Amino acid sequence: MRVRVDLAYDGAGFHGWARQPGLRTVQGELETALATVLRVPEVSVTCAGRTDTGVHARGQVCHLDVADDALTGAAGRSTGAPARAVATRLNGLLPADVRVRALRGVPDDFDARVSALWRRYAYRVADDPGTVDPLTRGHVLSWRHPLDLEAMNLAGGALLGEHDFAAFCKRREGATTVRTLLDLQWARDASGVAVATVRADAFCHHMVRSLMGALLAAGEGRRPPDWPAGVLRAGVRDSAVPVLPAHALTLEEVGYPADDELGARAEASRRMRSVEAP
Amino acid sequence: MRVRVDLAYDGAGFHGWARQPGLRTVQGELETALATVLRVPEVSVTCAGRTDTGVHARGQVCHLDVADDALTGAAGRSTGAPARAVATRLNGLLPADVRVRALRGVPDDFDARVSALWRRYAYRVADDPGTVDPLTRGHVLSWRHPLDLEAMNLAGGALLGEHDFAAFCKRREGATTVRTLLDLQWARDASGVAVATVRADAFCHHMVRSLMGALLAAGEGRRPPDWPAGVLRAGVRDSAVPVLPAHALTLEEVGYPADDELGARAEASRRMRSVEAP
Numbered sequence: 001m002r003v004r005v006d007l008a009y010d011g012a013g014f015h016g017w018a019r020q021p022g023l024r025t026v027q028g029e030l031e032t033a034l035a036t037v038l039r040v041p042e043v044s045v046t047c048a049g050r051t052d053t054g055v056h057a058r059g060q061v062c063h064l065d066v067a068d069d070a071l072t073g074a075a076g077r078s079t080g081a082p083a084r085a086v087a088t089r090l091n092g093l094l095p096a097d098v099r100v101r102a103l104r105g106v107p108d109d110f111d112a113r114v115s116a117l118w119r120r121y122a123y124r125v126a127d128d129p130g131t132v133d134p135l136t137r138g139h140v141l142s143w144r145h146p147l148d149l150e151a152m153n154l155a156g157g158a159l160l161g162e163h164d165f166a167a168f169c170k171r172r173e174g175a176t177t178v179r180t181l182l183d184l185q186w187a188r189d190a191s192g193v194a195v196a197t198v199r200a201d202a203f204c205h206h207m208v209r210s211l212m213g214a215l216l217a218a219g220e221g222r223r224p225p226d227w228p229a230g231v232l233r234a235g236v237r238d239s240a241v242p243v244l245p246a247h248a249l250t251l252e253e254v255g256y257p258a259d260d261e262l263g264a265r266a267e268a269s270r271r272m273r274s275v276e277a278p
Numbered sequence: 279m280r281v282r283v284d285l286a287y288d289g290a291g292f293h294g295w296a297r298q299p300g301l302r303t304v305q306g307e308l309e310t311a312l313a314t315v316l317r318v319p320e321v322s323v324t325c326a327g328r329t330d331t332g333v334h335a336r337g338q339v340c341h342l343d344v345a346d347d348a349l350t351g352a353a354g355r356s357t358g359a360p361a362r363a364v365a366t367r368l369n370g371l372l373p374a375d376v377r378v379r380a381l382r383g384v385p386d387d388f389d390a391r392v393s394a395l396w397r398r399y400a401y402r403v404a405d406d407p408g409t410v411d412p413l414t415r416g417h418v419l420s421w422r423h424p425l426d427l428e429a430m431n432l433a434g435g436a437l438l439g440e441h442d443f444a445a446f447c448k449r450r451e452g453a454t455t456v457r458t459l460l461d462l463q464w465a466r467d468a469s470g471v472a473v474a475t476v477r478a479d480a481f482c483h484h485m486v487r488s489l490m491g492a493l494l495a496a497g498e499g500r501r502p503p504d505w506p507a508g509v510l511r512a513g514v515r516d517s518a519v520p521v522l523p524a525h526a527l528t529l530e531e532v533g534y535p536a537d538d539e540l541g542a543r544a545e546a547s548r549r550m551r552s553v554e555a556p
Contacts, residue, residue: 099407
């Protein structure tokens with residue numbers, strides 16, 4: 001049977017999502033804990049967004065295949081739903097910087113990566129000494145210059161829609177950089193921190209952090225609000241666009257179709273471009 | 279002249295507020311940075327709430343006395359208000375886990391400790407695996423049992439007003455434990471975390487964390503909602519009341535009278551009981 005796992009992690013202590021020999025990664029920690037709880041020699045999970053080193057997640061989604069009786073077996077004598085018992089056991093084994101938030105059986109054609117309709121990230125910036133909070137410094141960027149959110153929203157609005165985002169992506173041989181940017185909106189949260197909501201069908205490598213670099217240049221007045229759109233149109237990587245730090249980026253949510261539309265979605269994806277990490 | 283400093287800190291790396299030889303404390307770090315920026319051999323600051331080891335602050339307030347030209351001198355050639363320039367220099371020197379949020383000259387009868395009308399703390403608890411967030415694990419307690427906030431608010435409401443809180447305080451020779459509890463209210467924030475707002479004229483030692491221990495016992499159903507009020511009335515420390523962990527406690531705000539009422543407040547305080555740390 002196929003199992004979906006929703007998880008959250010603090011990226012600070014990890015060399016990103018993807019398992020790498022000799023390095024501490026989220027996939028590595030999760031697969032080790034799953035193998036122990038499910039009492040199998042090895043487990044392989046697939047995730048929606050292969051986050052880079054230092055990037056956090058509150059809404060990462062992954063899937064794996066287990067034997068039909070695996071959850072019931074792993075839940076042991078605990079009362080209540082086996083899936084919930086397995087999640088509790090996983091959290092007992094996992095280090096405090098990764099938490100399983102939910103775990104449940106899903107239809108066989110659910111694929112955490114391929115079925116995803118969109119990924120939503122947040123990028124957080126404290127641009128005023130009065131809003132810098134030492135308690136959140138691990139996931140909020142401290143910025144010395146005040147940001148004009150109106151200018152940043154004007155700049156960001158011009159990037160929405162389907163475009164070739166090559167100018168904001170780290171090139172990968174043979175991979176397309178055409179993406180559909182669905183949301184790019186800045187707002188201040190209750191504590192005054194500037195939060196960007198960035199949602200797209202998928203992201204290419206470094207795309208969110210490069211977009212943020214271009215928008216902050218507009219937000220602090222170093223560049224006009226139409227500069228990011230000009231960079232996009234030029235279609236080549238621009239060294240004037242900084243890739244902002246990873247620690248302020250969080251994968252917040254992944255959107256999926258309803259269960260009965262998963263089959264159609266899988267078919268559509270097979271006809272589409274390959275999907276990469278931001 | 280008298281200077282007020284508002285600051286925020288992550289308590290995890292500190293042995294509390296108060297300076298202690300050979301230990302890293304918030305007061306020690308702040309006084310060292312102030313002495314450097316003000317170019318004086320020594321500085322002594324007084325704060326509103328002497329937080330314990332591990333307790334955080336977003337709204338700590340302290341004061342110090344400096345020579346009349348000290349701020350202008352320390353600001354150097356920087357343009358803009360000298361107080362703002364000094365705050366920027368302090369933040370450049372201070373470690374990332376302490377931030378100066380504001381700094382300004384105040385009337386001579388402002389005293390961060392004595393003038394304070396009330397202190398407001400928050401205590402944060404994630405009582406559902408779905409709300410546990412690794413990014414905030416440094417200042418939110420993870421709790422295994424679901425909490426009934428209605429029961430906790432019923433229990434907390436019965437503690438409001440002026441009482442002898444000896445049952446919830448670590449005894450100190452000769453110090454009164456009479457306090458006026460102004461607010462004690464639980465609510466869930468946007469992410470589902472249970473947040474207690476606790477406000478009083480002042481707190482005695484361990485008072486907030488003991489109150490939280492009593493309320494959580496009511497919230498998870500181990501004790502009836504009228505149990506904390508019974509403990510209060512008994513008037514002696516009750517070993518059945520746990521002192522909850524420090525890391526979920528944050529000093530959020532300190533209330534002061536308007537500048538022209540500071541004199542009257544100082545006079546009233548002299549006639550009142552001594553004020554201690556929570």
